[in-house]
Amino acid sequence: MGKDLPRGHEKIRSGEQIQFASFTNVAAAVAAGVTAAQFPRRIIYLSAGGTGGVACLAISDGTNWKQVAIGANAI
Numbered sequence: 682m683g684k685d686l687p688r689g690h691e692k693i694r695s696g697e698q699i700q701f702a703s704f705t706n707v708a709a710a711v712a713a714g715v716t717a718a719q720f721p722r723r724i725i726y727l728s729a730g731g732t733g734g735v736a737c738l739a740i741s742d743g744t745n746w747k748q749v750a751i752g753a754n755a756i
Contacts, residue, residue, distance in 0.1 A: 706730035707739065707746050717741040 693699065703726045704710040710725055717723075721743035731737030731748055739746040 701726040701738070703728060704730070710739075710746070717744055717746050
């Protein structure tokens with residue numbers, strides 16, 4: 682059949698949820714060994730890591746964690 686691909690290369694199936702690693706803030710992620718340099722292009726959820734202590738996503742650029750604000754509620 683086809684070539685076996687690592688789990689990271691599989692397509693997301695319809696209805697499947699994406700689960701991000703969750704930390705309070707970047708300091709907690711780093712303390713757990715999840716650094717921007719070790720995990721380039723990784724996305725993590727920060728429950729109180731955004732500006733003003735609000736929840737956000739953070740994406741590693743290979744050097745730093747970049748904050749992505751979640752924003753207002755969807756309608």
